[in-house]
Amino acid sequence: MPLITHETLWLSIGMIGQAMFSMRFVVQWIASEKAKKSIIPNLFWYFSIAGGSLLLAYSVYRQDPIFILGQSMGLFVYLRNLYLIVSDKHAVSA
Numbered sequence: 001m002p003l004i005t006h007e008t009l010w011l012s013i014g015m016i017g018q019a020m021f022s023m024r025f026v027v028q029w030i031a032s033e034k035a036k037k038s039i040i041p042n043l044f045w046y047f048s049i050a051g052g053s054l055l056l057a058y059s060v061y062r063q064d065p066i067f068i069l070g071q072s073m074g075l076f077v078y079l080r081n082l083y084l085i086v087s088d089k090h091a092v093s094a
Contacts, residue, residue: 010061017054023047042085048078 004012024047031041052075059067 010058013054013061014058017051017058019051020047021051021055024051042082045078045082045085049075049082052078 024044027043027047028040031044032038052071056068056071056075059071
């Protein structure tokens with residue numbers, strides 16, 4: 001009997017995705033507390049992309065169209081924000 005079944009693997013992917021997705025709020029909270037104002041650090045977007053990607057994979061595996069749509073739309077926003085941040089840095093340094 002295998003130690004990790006197909007179902008256990010996908011449950012693990014879903015749990016890791018949710019944990020990474022949740023970490024973005026911890027990162028944002030800590031950064032805001034340190035700055036004494038509301039800010040969103042770049043790490044927030046990286047956790048959003050990583051967690052959202054894993055949750056999208058999990059939702060495709062589960063064949064959940066509502067979850068698939070939600071994660072797909074979120075990933076677009078996270079990637080776009082990160083692109084804007086990187087583009088802005090390149091514009092400033094040019």
